[in-house]
Amino acid sequence: MSLFVQKYGGTSVGSIERIEAVADKVAAFRAQGHGMVVVLSAMSGETNRLIDLAYQIQEKPDPRELDVLVSTGEQVTIALLSMALKKRGYDACSYTGGQVKILTDNAHTKARIQSIDVERMRVDLDDGKVIVVAGFQGVDDDGNITTLGRGGSDTTGVALAAALDATECQIYTDVDGVYTTDPRVVDSARRLDRITFEEMLEMASLGSKVLQIRAVEFAGKYKVPLRVLSTFEEGNGTLISLDEEDNDMEQPVVSGIAFNRDEAKLTIRGVPDTPGVACRILAPVGGDNIEVDVIVQNISAVDGTTDFTFTVHRNDLSKAREVLERASAELGAREVITDDKIAKVSIVGVGMRSHANVASRMFNALGEDNINIQMITTSEIKISVIIDERYLELAVRALHSEFELSEKER
Numbered sequence: 001m002s003l004f005v006q007k008y009g010g011t012s013v014g015s016i017e018r019i020e021a022v023a024d025k026v027a028a029f030r031a032q033g034h035g036m037v038v039v040l041s042a043m044s045g046e047t048n049r050l051i052d053l054a055y056q057i058q059e060k061p062d063p064r065e066l067d068v069l070v071s072t073g074e075q076v077t078i079a080l081l082s083m084a085l086k087k088r089g090y091d092a093c094s095y096t097g098g099q100v101k102i103l104t105d106n107a108h109t110k111a112r113i114q115s116i117d118v119e120r121m122r123v124d125l126d127d128g129k130v131i132v133v134a135g136f137q138g139v140d141d142d143g144n145i146t147t148l149g150r151g152g153s154d155t156t157g158v159a160l161a162a163a164l165d166a167t168e169c170q171i172y173t174d175v176d177g178v179y180t181t182d183p184r185v186v187d188s189a190r191r192l193d194r195i196t197f198e199e200m201l202e203m204a205s206l207g208s209k210v211l212q213i214r215a216v217e218f219a220g221k222y223k224v225p226l227r228v229l230s231t232f233e234e235g236n237g238t239l240i241s242l243d244e245e246d247n248d249m250e251q252p253v254v255s256g257i258a259f260n261r262d263e264a265k266l267t268i269r270g271v272p273d274t275p276g277v278a279c280r281i282l283a284p285v286g287g288d289n290i291e292v293d294v295i296v297q298n299i300s301a302v303d304g305t306t307d308f309t310f311t312v313h314r315n316d317l318s319k320a321r322e323v324l325e326r327a328s329a330e331l332g333a334r335e336v337i338t339d340d341k342i343a344k345v346s347i348v349g350v351g352m353r354s355h356a357n358v359a360s361r362m363f364n365a366l367g368e369d370n371i372n373i374q375m376i377t378t379s380e381i382k383i384s385v386i387i388d389e390r391y392l393e394l395a396v397r398a399l400h401s402e403f404e405l406s407e408k409e410r
Contacts, residue, residue, distance in 0.1 A: 002167040003035035003125070007135060007157030010044035011174040012231040013077045022231065023084035025172075026130060030090050035125045037164065039135040039157040040081060042073025063108035067137075067147045071096070074134035074153075082132050092130040095120075097145075102138035102156065104146045110289060111138060111146035112214075113155065116163040125164075133160065151212030158215045162222035169219065169226050170237075171211060176230035177238035178203070178210050180405040181257040185396050188406035194239040195255060197226075202348045202382045203258045216240070253358060254349040254403040257396050261389065263293070263344050264317040265374070266324055267309040270334030273300040280331060281308055284323045290316045294344070294377045294386055305334075309375065311386060314340055342374065343392040346384040347399055359383055365402040371395050 006026065013019050022038075030036050041047075050070045054061040061069075078094035085092035100121065104111035124131050135153025138146050148155050154171060161169035176191060178200065183189040195203075197220035204213040210228055219226040219240065229237035271277055278297065285292060293311045300306050312320045317340055324336050352358050362383055366373060371394065375386035387395055400406065 001033050001035055003037070003164060004029060005037045005039065005157050005161040005164065005166045005169045007039040007153055007169070007171050008041065008231060009153065009171075009173045010041040010046070012172050013040055013042075013081070014044040016080070018231075019077065019080050020084055022172075023081060023088060025231075026081075026085060027088045027090055030130055034167075037121065037125075037131045037133065037160055037166070038081065039133050039153055039160065040074055040077040041135050041153040042070075042077060046073040046076070064144060067108045067111075067145050071134070071137045071145050071147055074136055078132045078134050082130075085130055085132075090130055091128060092132055093124060094132045094134075096134045097137035097156070098139040098143070100133055100138075100160075102159070104138035104140055104148070106140040106142070106144065106146065107289065108144075109147055110149045111140070113138060113148070113159050116159060118163045121160075121164065148214070149212075151215070154212040154215035155218060158218040158222075158224055158226065161224045162218060166224065169224050171215075171226065171228050172231040173210070173228065174231065175210060175228070176233050176235050177228050178240075178256070180255070181396055181400055182259070185259075185393050186257075186400045186406070189400065190406060192238050192255065193236070194241050196241055196350055198381060199255050199348055199350055200226075200240045202346070202379070203256055253351045253355045254347045254399075254405065255351070256348050256405070257399050257403075258346045258348055259392060259396055260344045261392065262314045263311050263342050263386065264314045264320075264338065264340040265309060265311050265342050265386065266317070266320055267307055267337045267339075268324055268328055268331075268333050268335075269307045269337065270305045271308055271328075271331045273304055273306040277306075277331065278308065281324070281327050282310070284327055285310075285312075285320055288319060288323055290320050290323070294375045294384065296375050311342070311344070311375070341389045342386050343389040344384055344386055345392065345395045345399065346382050347403065348382045350381050352381050352383075361402055362399060365398045366395055369394055369398050371398070 008022050054066050082092040082094040101117045103115045135156040140146050158169050178192050179189040181189045201216045204211050204216045226240040227237050295310045298307045328336050371391045373385045377384045
């Protein structure tokens with residue numbers, strides 16, 4: 001008997017009819033004799049509705065209470081799916097993250113999983129039950145409800161698959177796999193049959209919304225076979241493979257184009273160009289749990305000062321600016337400048353390791369469309385650029401065409 005962990009997103013359980021359809025899918029797997037653990041998100045739009053209620057009460061909602069509030073969305077769907085499975089003659093039992101027990105740290109709204117107690121689940125599985133778990137949530141050492149951040153149900157699913165040594169973790173969503181880029185931007189984008197963990201990790205970190213980056217990290221670390229499928233269409237989806245050797249020997253140069261609209265840029269001008277200044281700028285930012293992405297430090301000016309620029313998620317811009325203003329005063333900098341009208345575009349592919357001139361092709365394609373590059377960052381399998389947000393879709397289409405992603409077979 002195989003053990004499958006299936007995660008269904010908000011659109012997959014967005015109505016009673018869709019929950020009934022999910023129950024049919026789960027029942028079909030169970031009828032084949034497979035062990036089943038199902039992880040659910042809240043109904044589509046429900047988490048946003050709850051967050052909006054919180055902001056109607058407090059301008060800056062208390063993080064602990066916000067976690068208590070938003071965690072209720074998943075309790076609705078897990079109970080309803082369990083009822084639907086019981087109606088079909090299958091024994092099912094719903095559990096919150098705290099009941100499982102998924103132990104996290106105490107970083108409310110952005111908690112990280114530390115351990116999972118699987119004893120209770122193993123007993124239920126041995127008894128033939130379908131286990132239905134609330135995604136996105138856990139508890140800390142003090143028993144406080146915590147949530148894992150947006151997309152956290154993916155992480156819950158992969159973490160449970162790792163803890164239970166599942167045959168496969170299947171992420172069901174409203175798309176039928178991982179594409180070379182967003183089909184809403186490039187209508188000729190192509191679904192990939194498979195992609196490496198390394199590539200998927202880059203795609204997720206660079207703005208691809210198919211999977212949460214922490215879910216991919218978990219899957220890669222614990223070698224959990226991961227598959228992205230559509231709830232609404234039949235098909236094999238995209239397999240995220242354990243290693244590069246699972247794919248063809250000759251990798252395509254670029255596998256996909258990722259982009260992120262949720263970027264903001266901060267520049268602190270006129271800071272002393274002395275050892276340790278970068279730490280004095282970024283340490284307080286990290287101390288406020290703000291993730292920094294692209295970083296650029298200019299060469300020193302004749303007066304011994306420099307400009308320091310970095311990007312953050314757009315939602316963190318206000319908080320990051322407050323931190324940077326304090327650092328500016330301490331360092332005697334001239335000013336702090338922010339820009340929330342930028343975007344990040346990236347090319348990703350393990351084949352870039354063995355091909356020269358990839359960067360020049362990328363820059364040339366953007367230059368031919370008069371798209372100015374503000375910042376650049378690279379790794380072994382990706383190149384990212386920061387550009388004006390107005391040119392984002394034009395840039396994605398230009399790069400998709402340049403690397404012939406609509407035509408090449410994976």
